[in-house]
Amino acid sequence: MNQNNHPTDEPVEEIENEESLQYSFETIKLATDNFSEGNKIGEGGFGAGYKGRLSNGQDIAVKRLSMGSTQGDLEFINEVMLVAKLQHRNLVRLFGFSLEGSEKLLIYEFVQNANPRKRANLDWDRRYKIIGGMARGLLYLHEDSHLRIIHRDLKTSNILLDEEMNPKISDFGTAKLFVIDQTQGNTNRVVGT
Known part of the structure; x- marks a missing residue:
């Protein structure tokens, strides 16, 4: 926890x-x-x-x-x-x-993508909620989890929207695992999916 x-x-x-x-x-x-x-x-x-x-x-x-x-x-x-x-x-x-x-x-x-009609009609309120969800996920990875993980490949294809348009960060293929007090990463320590 x-x-x-x-x-x-x-x-x-x-x-x-x-x-x-x-x-x-x-x-x-x-x-x-x-x-x-x-x-x-x-x-x-x-x-x-x-x-x-x-x-x-x-x-x-x-x-x-x-x-x-x-x-x-x-x-x-x-x-x-x-x-x-x-x-x-x-x-x-x-x-x-x-x-x-x-x-x-x-x-x-498995994250079932949102209905294309929902994705096509993104108002600014929904976009703001998606960005906030992505930020919460990154904050958890970087600061709040028991590990310190830096994603390093965050792009639109690695943000999945579920049926309710909630964002989920995926593909930690190039994520780096850091020791809590470490300031520089060891490039040989790749946490991968």
Whole structure:
């Protein structure tokens, strides 16, 4: 739990161990229809994104990290454990991961984009609320969370609007994790999705 307890923050559930966050590769492969092109929702510098549906009916977004990643398995798991504890209503939530052989997958909540008609009719009041939500999410990352994370790739495609037009910051692919009193980042410490 962060020290400032802003009303927009959600309570942080304690994560007991990595097994509670780990999904089998077969489960995610099945959920995404074998990572089919029809389920592909994006491509970034760190890998492709897919929409999926778990057997319990929950929609998920899956980031399939590039095979060329130099991050070791233990470092990957440790960083997933840290990032999974970040919970704020203006951040896309990380549910877990899958690690099998050279396959590294990150499993997120799926954010259903707002209806295009709603997006086309943005008045200034709604825009102001979206900007405020983005600022609250960044403040949480930079100041209020138990980690200090600098996003470093904030752009319009990394701000998702849910069905109610609430902004959620996504894609921490180039985010940097900082120690609380650290003033300069170690470029080898990349927290990634």
